[in-house]
Amino acid sequence: MAYECPRCGQPVRRGYSSTAQHAAGLIGALFYAAFGSFQCAKCGTVARREFPPEVRTRMATGSFLMVLGAIVLIGFVLWIVSKM
Numbered sequence: 239m240a241y242e243c244p245r246c247g248q249p250v251r252r253g254y255s256s257t258a259q260h261a262a263g264l265i266g267a268l269f270y271a272a273f274g275s276f277q278c279a280k281c282g283t284v285a286r287r288e289f290p291p292e293v294r295t296r297m298a299t300g301s302f303l304m305v306l307g308a309i310v311l312i313g314f315v316l317w318i319v320s321k322m
């Protein structure tokens with residue numbers, strides 16, 4: 239899932255927060271990545287609202303799939319733990 243920076247056209251990465259990871263572990267970091275802002279190598283942090291509407295729609299879908307993946311992962315881990 240690569241998106242272009244609305245300012246310079248370079249690819250942006252999903253933001254990463256070590257604070258979120260400390261607070262809630264891997265899941266917290268994942269939720270932050272799903273709903274937080276994006277990072278451009280050239281411009282720094284790019285807010286979600288700076289992207290055009292159709293890109294934001296794709297982001298929302300991507301975020302939904304990430305969260306869904308996280309829930310499946312938690313369910314799988316709990317299932318493994320219950321079998322041990």
Ligand SMILES: [Zn+2]
Pocket residue numbers: 243244245246247248278279280281282
């Ligand atoms: Zn940029």
